[in-house]
Every structure is written in structure tokens, then in C-alpha cells.
Amino acid sequence: MQIAVTGHPGTGRDTVARALRRCFGVRARRLADRGGADGGSSGSALPPDLAVHVLGAAVRDCDLSFLRRVDVPIVAVLGKCDLRGGAEEVRSLVARAARDLGRPVFGVSGPAAAAQVTEDLRAALADWAVAGRWVPVLAASFVDVDDPVERARRTSALAELGGRGLAVALERCAAEPTVSAAELTRHLRGFSGIGALAAPVRACAPVIAAERERRHRRALTLLAARGGGPDGGGSAGGAETDRDRCEADLIR
Numbered sequence: 001m002q003i004a005v006t007g008h009p010g011t012g013r014d015t016v017a018r019a020l021r022r023c024f025g026v027r028a029r030r031l032a033d034r035g036g037a038d039g040g041s042s043g044s045a046l047p048p049d050l051a052v053h054v055l056g057a058a059v060r061d062c063d064l065s066f067l068r069r070v071d072v073p074i075v076a077v078l079g080k081c082d083l084r085g086g087a088e089e090v091r092s093l094v095a096r097a098a099r100d101l102g103r104p105v106f107g108v109s110g111p112a113a114a115a116q117v118t119e120d121l122r123a124a125l126a127d128w129a130v131a132g133r134w135v136p137v138l139a140a141s142f143v144d145v146d147d148p149v150e151r152a153r154r155t156s157a158l159a160e161l162g163g164r165g166l167a168v169a170l171e172r173c174a175a176e177p178t179v180s181a182a183e184l185t186r187h188l189r190g191f192s193g194i195g196a197l198a199a200p201v202r203a204c205a206p207v208i209a210a211e212r213e214r215r216h217r218r219a220l221t222l223l224a225a226r227g228g229g230p231d232g233g234g235s236a237g238g239a240e241t242d243r244d245r246c247e248a249d250l251i252r
């Protein structure tokens with residue numbers, strides 16, 4: 001499945017794309033701010049099967065006008081939920097966005113969704129939990145320590161998990177000091193809300209399959225009309241055979 005992650009700049013599109021790749025094994029990449037798709041690691045010339053559209057704190061006019069032009073199934077996400085207050089605030093933002101868009105919206109905390117806790121990160125988290133280190137209200141000040149090695153370790157953990165993700169991981173390490181890196185990754189994904197996207201993405205499968213079939217038939221029709229092979233050649237010698245094959249494909 002090819003997913004284009006859309007939304008206005010800064011909503012967390014690259015992070016959501018990374019989370020979709022890591023959690024669901026799909027090809028997901030951010031749609032370029034202008035022009036064609038790019039910005040992802042899974043480069044492909046194929047058109048996307050599905051758009052995952054990332055909203056900011058609220059639906060904007062540019063979201064509405066963009067989504068009106070999208071001709072593939074859409075799954076809408078409210079991004080950066082870890083920065084939007086507590087569970088109650090997030091629920092109300094998600095409900096308002098769903099009302100404004102007229103479709104379901106799923107809240108996601110990107111860095112926690114995309115997290116892949118390594119053994120080094122797990123060990124650092126366990127050290128901090130044992131030492132009673134917590135993430136301050138101003139999460140950035142977690143890295144305010146003199147030792148440059150420790151500062152680098154903290155900066156990297158904060159960048160990887162985000163402030164709330166880091167706090168969630170630390171809480172889990174404090175409650176269960178022997179927790180594994182894999183279990184911490186699962187725990188963060190559970191917190192992130194990304195799992196709720198599985199059902200709506202799966203529900204798009206029949207539409208996606210029908211659209212792929214339509215594209216395939218259209219491509220074969222064009223090939224057959226040109227009388228050429230898959231390379232578009234159409235050389236006199238092989239033309240009839242290629243055309244026969246295309247037409248046979250079409251009526252299969």
C-alpha cells in the first residue's frame with residue numbers, strides 16, 4: 001500500500017509517515033509542499049492508494065480546500081496530540097475536528113508512534129528512572145545538565161520520543177525496571193493512538209483494489225491502442241503479438 005501523508009507544513013507529517021512505515025509496514029511518504037510527491041524514504045513513481053491527512057490543532061480552510069481535491073480515500077489524523085493538553089482536551093479537539101471535516105479524525109502523538117526503542121535508549125531510560133529523573137513541565141530543560149555526554153544522551157532521547165513520550169517511557173521503566181526495549185516500543189505505540197488507524201486504513205482496501213484494477217485496465221487499454229509492448233515500443237515485428245497479449249489481459 002502506498003500512502004501519501006498530507007497536511008500543512010509543521011503538522012508532523014514526516015513523523016506520521018515514519019510511524020506508518022514502522023507500525024504497519026506500508027510505504028508512506030510525505031507529499032511535497034509543492035508539486036509531486038517526495039520527501040520520503042520509500043521513493044516510488046506509483047500514485048498513492050490512500051492519503052493520511054495530518055491536521056494541526058484545528059481544521060483550517062486550507063485543509064478543507066485541499067481535501068476536496070483529493071481523489072483517493074482519506075484517513076484524517078490530528079497530529080501532535082501529546083502537545084495538546086490532557087486526554088479531555090485532546091478528545092474535544094478531535095471531536096471538533098471530526099465535526100468540521102465531516103469524517104472521523106484520529107488523534108496521534110507522532111514521536112511515540114514512530115518510536116523504536118533501542119537497547120541503548122532502554123538502558124538510559126532505566127538509569128534515569130532509577131535515579132528518579134523526570135521530565136520537567138518545560139520538557140526542553142530535561143537536557144540542561146553540565147556533562148556533555150549526558151546532555152547528548154538526553155537530547156537524543158527527547159528528540160526520539162518527544163517530551164510526553166519520554167515521560168511515558170520513564171513512568172513505565174519506574175514501574176517495571178526490567179521492561180524490555182520491545183515492550184517499551186509497544187507501550188509507546190499504545191500511548192500514541194496510531195493503532196486506531198489500522199481499522200480505517202484496512203476499510204479502504206476494497207476501494208483501493210478497485211482503483212488499482214481501474215488503473216491497470218486503463219494502462220493496458222492504452223498499450224493495446226498503441227499496439228506496443230510494455231516498453232511502449234510498438235515495433236513493426238512484435239506489434240501484433242504485444243497487442244494480442246494486452247487484449248487478452250484486458251478480457252481476462
Ligand SMILES: Nc1nc2c(ncn2[C@@H]2O[C@H](COP(=O)(O)OP(=O)(O)OP(=O)(O)O)[C@@H](O)[C@H]2O)c(=O)[nH]1
Pocket residue numbers: 008009010011012013014015016030079080081082083108109110111159162163164
Ligand atoms: N511533541 C511532538 N513533536 C512532534 C510530533 N510530530 C512531529 N513533531 C516534531 O515536530 C517537528 C517537525 O516534524 P515533522 O514530522 O518533520 O513535521 P512536518 O509536517 O514534516 O514539518 P516540516 O518538515 O517542518 O515541514 C520535528 O521536530 C518533530 O520531532 C508530535 O506528535 N509531538
Ligand SMILES: [Mg+2]
Pocket residue numbers: 013014015
Ligand atoms: Mg518534516
